[in-house]
Amino acid sequence: MPYLEIKNLHKSYGKKEILKNISFDVSEGELFTILGPSGSGKTTIINCISGVTDPNSGEILLDNLLLDNLPTNERNIGLVFQEYSLFDNLTVRDNIDFALQAKIRKTLPDILKWKLLKKERYRFQNEIEIILKKVDLKDHFNKYPKQLSGGEKQRVALARALIQEPKLLCLDEPLAALDKNLKKELQKEIKRIQRETGKTFIYITHDQTEAFTISDRIAVINNGEIIQVDTPKNIYEFPKTKFIANFIGDNNLFKIEKIENQDNKLVFVTDKGAKFVFQETNKEEIPQLPFTICLRPEKLTFKEKRLYNNLKVKLNDIIYLDGRIKIVGGLTTGEEITTMCNSEHNFSKGDTINLYYSEKDILILNQ
Numbered sequence: 001m002p003y004l005e006i007k008n009l010h011k012s013y014g015k016k017e018i019l020k021n022i023s024f025d026v027s028e029g030e031l032f033t034i035l036g037p038s039g040s041g042k043t044t045i046i047n048c049i050s051g052v053t054d055p056n057s058g059e060i061l062l063d064n065l066l067l068d069n070l071p072t073n074e075r076n077i078g079l080v081f082q083e084y085s086l087f088d089n090l091t092v093r094d095n096i097d098f099a100l101q102a103k104i105r106k107t108l109p110d111i112l113k114w115k116l117l118k119k120e121r122y123r124f125q126n127e128i129e130i131i132l133k134k135v136d137l138k139d140h141f142n143k144y145p146k147q148l149s150g151g152e153k154q155r156v157a158l159a160r161a162l163i164q165e166p167k168l169l170c171l172d173e174p175l176a177a178l179d180k181n182l183k184k185e186l187q188k189e190i191k192r193i194q195r196e197t198g199k200t201f202i203y204i205t206h207d208q209t210e211a212f213t214i215s216d217r218i219a220v221i222n223n224g225e226i227i228q229v230d231t232p233k234n235i236y237e238f239p240k241t242k243f244i245a246n247f248i249g250d251n252n253l254f255k256i257e258k259i260e261n262q263d264n265k266l267v268f269v270t271d272k273g274a275k276f277v278f279q280e281t282n283k284e285e286i287p288q289l290p291f292t293i294c295l296r297p298e299k300l301t302f303k304e305k306r307l308y309n310n311l312k313v314k315l316n317d318i319i320y321l322d323g324r325i326k327i328v329g330g331l332t333t334g335e336e337i338t339t340m341c342n343s344e345h346n347f348s349k350g351d352t353i354n355l356y357y358s359e360k361d362i363l364i365l366n367q
């Protein structure tokens with residue numbers, strides 16, 4: 001049974017259709033990411049879930065409850081944004097305290113809540129300390145926001161959202177303003193906190209590395225349409241469309257315009273004349289011409305020589321990246337091809353080498 005169900009969501013601003021029939025399910029305790037380029041409609045989905053925006057049509061169910069007519073403040077959805085929106089005149093502790101009190105005020109009638117707030121003061125302080133320890137801010141209880149780094153402020157924002165015990169926490173590009181190292185550190189932290197609290201998170205990002213680092217599952221969105229919902233592994237290994245193959249990691253894409261037979265093998269011929277041998281066992285997958293094939297750079301090898309499946313490549317560029325070498329070369333037909341190797345190889349620009357591939361690694365894309 002899905003915990004969050006989004007069914008056929010449509011949203012337009014004026015004549016422009018921003019969300020086109022968005023549907024997906026999220027399980028309880030899942031870290032689910034919506035990944036897509038800027039302007040693709042990610043924030044609009046969160047706005048519909050949290051009630052900031054009304055969709056034109058479609059349904060949103062959270063824990064079996066239809067959210068459509070529920071006001072924003074009764075949906076019990078936590079939000080964390082790129083901007084921290086902390087109160088500058090309150091300490092870290094008091095920022096969290098404020099959120100906790102706001103939650104209590106929202107859920108209890110007047111007299112009761114004031115009595116409770118007075119009586120339970122100690123317990124609340126205790127809860128605040130627990131949550132601040134959870135987000136690793138135990139040394140910062142009494143600091144003001146201006147005394148904190150960007151990463152620490154975002155931890156406060158996370159604690160503030162969590163203390164309200166939301167049924168769902170939506171994080172909209174929370175790390176976009178942070179530098180690379182801090183980003184990496186907080187990605188790990190967010191994942192840890194999500195696991196420890198067991199809360200359901202919807203995480204929004206335009207950064208594919210971030211999505212792959214933290215997510216249980218990813219929905220890839222482009223132009224207001226969800227194109228693929230799957231685990232990071234499947235999205236990488238089996239991208240459904242050309243857009244995803246291009247957007248996620250490096251890729252070699254070739255447009256196939258002709259199919260030939262050679263020594264009982266199927267040979268795909270590109271628009272420029274390059275040839276790729278295809279594994280016959282997958283024959284039934286072959287769509288109508290023209291179509292696109294993709295070959296991930298790391299699937300190409302220099303070593304295991306193959307008679308048919310080889311490509312002559314002239315090296316145009318050699319780029320050092322995180323202890324690996326990215327090689328950008330050109331086929332004799334002029335098409336560009338990229339591969340990766342470890343830094344022990346001594347290739348130089350201008351060298352001509354043979355690259356080999358396995359037939360099973362050629363992936364056919366339908367669009």
Ligand code: ADP
Nearest residue numbers: 013014018036037038039040041042043044045
């Ligand atoms: P993302 O979060 O993926 O960057 P958004 O959901 O913010 O994208 O926006 C998607 C599209 O909707 C953009 O083209 C944006 O200009 C448009 N849009 C968002 N909010 C409004 C609004 N209130 N009025 C008109 N257009 C909007």
Ligand code: MG
Nearest residue numbers: 042043044172
């Ligand atoms: Mg956005």
